[in-house]
Amino acid sequence: MSEIIKKNLSEIIDLIKKKEIKSEELANLYIDKVNKSKKLNSYITTCFEHTIQKSKEFDKKPNFNSLLPGVPLAVKDLFCTSGFKTTAGSKMLENFIPQYESTVTENLWKEGAILLGKLNCDEYAMGSSNETSYFGNVINPIAKDTVPGGSSGGSASALAADLTPATIGTDTGGSIRQPASFTGTIGLKPTYGLCSRWGIVAFASSLDQAGPMTKSVKDCSIMLEAMAGFDNKDSTSIEKKKENYSKNLKTDIKGLKIGIPKEYRVENMPKEIDELWNKGKSILKDLGADIIDISLPHTKYALPTYYIVAPAEASSNLARYDGVKYGYRSSKGNDLIEMYENTRSEAFGDEVKRRILIGTYVLSSGYYDAYYLKAQKVRQLIKKDFDENFSKVDAILTPSTPSSAFKIGEKTNDPISMYLNDIFTVPVNLAGLPAISVPAGLDKKGYPLGLQLIGKTLDEQNILNVAYAFEKNCNFKNEIKNWWL
Amino acid sequence: MSIDKDKIKHISKLARISIDSKKSDSLAKDLTSIFKFIEQLNELNTDKVEPLSSILNTPLRAREDKINDGKIREKILENSPKKNEEFFVVPKVIE
Numbered sequence: 001m002s003e004i005i006k007k008n009l010s011e012i013i014d015l016i017k018k019k020e021i022k023s024e025e026l027a028n029l030y031i032d033k034v035n036k037s038k039k040l041n042s043y044i045t046t047c048f049e050h051t052i053q054k055s056k057e058f059d060k061k062p063n064f065n066s067l068l069p070g071v072p073l074a075v076k077d078l079f080c081t082s083g084f085k086t087t088a089g090s091k092m093l094e095n096f097i098p099q100y101e102s103t104v105t106e107n108l109w110k111e112g113a114i115l116l117g118k119l120n121c122d123e124y125a126m127g128s129s130n131e132t133s134y135f136g137n138v139i140n141p142i143a144k145d146t147v148p149g150g151s152s153g154g155s156a157s158a159l160a161a162d163l164t165p166a167t168i169g170t171d172t173g174g175s176i177r178q179p180a181s182f183t184g185t186i187g188l189k190p191t192y193g194l195c196s197r198w199g200i201v202a203f204a205s206s207l208d209q210a211g212p213m214t215k216s217v218k219d220c221s222i223m224l225e226a227m228a229g230f231d232n233k234d235s236t237s238i239e240k241k242k243e244n245y246s247k248n249l250k251t252d253i254k255g256l257k258i259g260i261p262k263e264y265r266v267e268n269m270p271k272e273i274d275e276l277w278n279k280g281k282s283i284l285k286d287l288g289a290d291i292i293d294i295s296l297p298h299t300k301y302a303l304p305t306y307y308i309v310a311p312a313e314a315s316s317n318l319a320r321y322d323g324v325k326y327g328y329r330s331s332k333g334n335d336l337i338e339m340y341e342n343t344r345s346e347a348f349g350d351e352v353k354r355r356i357l358i359g360t361y362v363l364s365s366g367y368y369d370a371y372y373l374k375a376q377k378v379r380q381l382i383k384k385d386f387d388e389n390f391s392k393v394d395a396i397l398t399p400s401t402p403s404s405a406f407k408i409g410e411k412t413n414d415p416i417s418m419y420l421n422d423i424f425t426v427p428v429n430l431a432g433l434p435a436i437s438v439p440a441g442l443d444k445k446g447y448p449l450g451l452q453l454i455g456k457t458l459d460e461q462n463i464l465n466v467a468y469a470f471e472k473n474c475n476f477k478n479e480i481k482n483w484w485l
Numbered sequence: 486m487s488i489d490k491d492k493i494k495h496i497s498k499l500a501r502i503s504i505d506s507k508k509s510d511s512l513a514k515d516l517t518s519i520f521k522f523i524e525q526l527n528e529l530n531t532d533k534v535e536p537l538s539s540i541l542n543t544p545l546r547a548r549e550d551k552i553n554d555g556k557i558r559e560k561i562l563e564n565s566p567k568k569n570e571e572f573f574v575v576p577k578v579i580e
Contacts, residue, residue: 099560192540206539235545304523315500322501324573326564336576341503353502354515357493360500361516374526376536381529383537415515416522432540 005029009071009166009219010246016062016069023055023062023070023114030072030116034163039484040139042148042158044077045085046117054114066112067226067246074164076155077118078125079105079210080199084115088201089123089133089151092327092347102199103231104168104210111226116164120154123349124318125175125203127151128421129411132351137408140183141480142447146405149179149421155213156183160480166214166223170200172207173306174401174425177437180213181400181450184439184478186220186467187213189425191458192432193238196231204313205236207306207429217438217468221245224460240458248461251469254288258466259393263299264424266402272443273399280397280440280451283473284466292393296385301378302427303419308362308375309430315359318352354415383431390456395466398424400437400450424452434460438467439476448478486524488516 004012004021015021031048051072058070080086080098087093101109109115122132130138130153140148141161148157152169156179159167169176171189180187188211195210202208212223225245231237260281265274281291323329323343330342348356362371389396402423411418428435434457437450451470455463490509493516497504504512539545558571567574 096564099557099563232548236539236541238541298529301526301529304525307519307523308526319501323566324575325561327566329566333576336578337501338503339576340501344501345503348502353504354512354519356500356502357496357512358516358519361488361492361496364496364499371523373536374531376538377531377534378526378529380534380537381531383540416518419522430540 002029002033005033005162005165008216009214010216010222012071012165013069013222016071017064023058024052026070027051027055027072027114027116030163034117036485037161037163040141040157040161041136042120042138042154042161042163043074043117044087044089044120044135044154047084047115051114051116058112058114063112067222068108068111068113071113071165072116073108073113074116074119074158074167075105076121076152076167076169078121078170078201079168080201081105081115081118084118086118086201087135088125089121089135090347090349090352091134092321093201094134094328096326098199100199103196103233104200104227107227107229108168113226119158119167122151122153123352124201124314125151125170125172126314126351126355128174128178128418129406130154131408131412132349134349139484140405141484142183142405144483145407146447147182147408149182149405151175152179152213156180156185156187159183159185159213159215160478166212166219168210168223168227169213170208170210171429172203172310173429174422176211176213177425177435177450177452178401178421180437181439181448182405184448184476185213185215186217186436186438187211188220188224188436188460189428189434190224190228190460191238191434193236194228194458194460196229196234196237198231198233202317204310205317206313207310217464217471218246218249220436221249221464238458243461245461245464249468250465251472253284253466253469256289256395256466257292257393258284258289259292259294259389259396261294261296261299261396261398263296264398266423269402270443273402273449276440276449276451277397277399280470283470284397287469287473294389294393294396296389296427298378298381298385299427302382302430303423305375305378305382305430306422306426307358307419308371309379311355311359312363312372313359315356315363318356321347379430382427386431386433395463396454398452398454400424400452404443404445404447404449428454433457434463436463436467438470439478440474441476446479486520488513488520
């Protein structure tokens with residue numbers, strides 16, 4: 001029976017539809033393994049009573065026509081879930097119980113999914129290793145001393161360890177794709193505006209996007225189909241018809257033009273990553289794609305741009321945490337201002353403080369033009385690089401990360417070396433494009449590495465198709481040994 | 486740009502985060518290296534470049550100025566760390 005939870009989401013959906021397993025039985029299988037997997041620390045909150053109750057309701061009156069019929073799902077703890085704690089990995093929101101539901105999670109429940117719990121993440125999604133979470137480090141199931149990546153580290157860890165059949169994360173600079181790469185799973189950041197941001201704890205509003213994290217490309221297309229869609233409550237939501245990504249999935253990529261940007265071959269990149277990138281190229285070539293060398297000349301300026309834009313927006317978004325309306329309040333301070341200062345000092349972690357201070361500084365009087373305006377101009381150049389190349393190619397292939405999963409504590413003392421993790425993922429957020437990370441192989445330590453496919457605006461179907469064809473021909477197998485049980 | 490303790494004091498005041506002097510040293514060091522990294526952007530001449538503030542091609546949608554919900558006072562107050570029946574409570578601001 002426990003073999004079932006190792007299966008892909010699409011296989012599990014088939015079993016439910018064929019009535020070979022009931023929703024309640026399935027829920028119990030996951031609950032059992034979650035209970036035995038506390039060492040990974042991938043869950044912050046569980047809500048098993050709710051899960052069982054909802055799965056019983058489903059079994060009594062099943063609707064097999066929905067996309068996720070009776071499927072239990074855990075989600076990143078950045079999505080507001082009505083009546084269930086939503087912490088954003090912060091002491092500030094340790095006891096925050098949203099009174100409303102995020103649009104994206106609401107879309108999942110409408111398609112038949114059932115909440116299993118809330119997954120650990122870096123505090124306010126600021127981090128690349130899940131080590132900034134107030135609720136502690138998350139362990140990567142591939143090896144006990146390694147990080148799962150971040151910020152959606154709990155999501156990636158829970159997915160790889162079979163503690164949820166699929167999940168969702170958010171990606172501001174790589175927070176879905178980097179942890180997917182570190183855990184041998186699939187992660188997609190959609191076009192900015194495809195999935196509603198309403199009800200997601202805000203980090204950097206011009207970059208934040210929710211997206212699926214799954215064990216197969218087909219699963220990814222099902223999840224994206226379920227979560228995406230226009231939402232009046234998000235002013236940046238794109239008005240367009242829903243697409244049937246899973247139905248339209250195909251492996252025929254003959255004649256597609258795949259760009260290879262030379263700027264992604266960075267100094268000190270492990271040889272194995274270069275080799276995997278070559279392997280990716282030859283797989284796509286064998287499938288009939290044209291491989292074309294391209295140049296994205298402003299790539300090296302993406303991270304410096306990001307570290308102005310993201311903290312600036314974060315400092316503004318996080319101004320709302322004042323100890324008055326919700327969240328933590330300090331008991332110290334003689335007046336209102338001191339109460340604010342102590343509240344924010346006691347409840348924000350070091351990385352969040354760092355970014356608020358950077359953001360406050362770059363937006364402060366006299367510095368706006370030198371930093372924020374400059375960054376917006378370079379952001380334009382980065383977007384232009386992509387625009388120009390997308391008149392020549394249909395998709396771009398790059399490595400997802402410059403290294404495989406690293407050790408816990410290895411990079412915590414050096415913010416820049418931590419930031420450099422996102423060197424290949426950040427440009428995509430700045431340009432608002434869709435991109436997917438697909439596992440491509442293992443390094444010599446046996447840790448997974450991913451390749452990234454970047455697509456044109458709203459061309460999710462195309463990168464899903466290329467990823468699907470790649471997956472079928474790559475024969476990647478994630479070897480997770482359940483050592484923590 | 487080097488960030489010293491005085492600057493940290495100034496920004497932390499603006500950001501309403503109290504920072505003790507021990508923390509302020511390590512923050513100054515971190516922020517100095519981060520700004521050095523950020524300032525790579527100065528290598529680029531951007532005089533003729535339009536700033537990009539939104540990647541969407543369309544202007545933000547505006548909605549009609551019409552009330553579409555309400556009567557949710559209890560829900561709004563639900564998570565407040567300190568309240569009385571109808572209000573958020575804050576430390577005294579007027580003597």
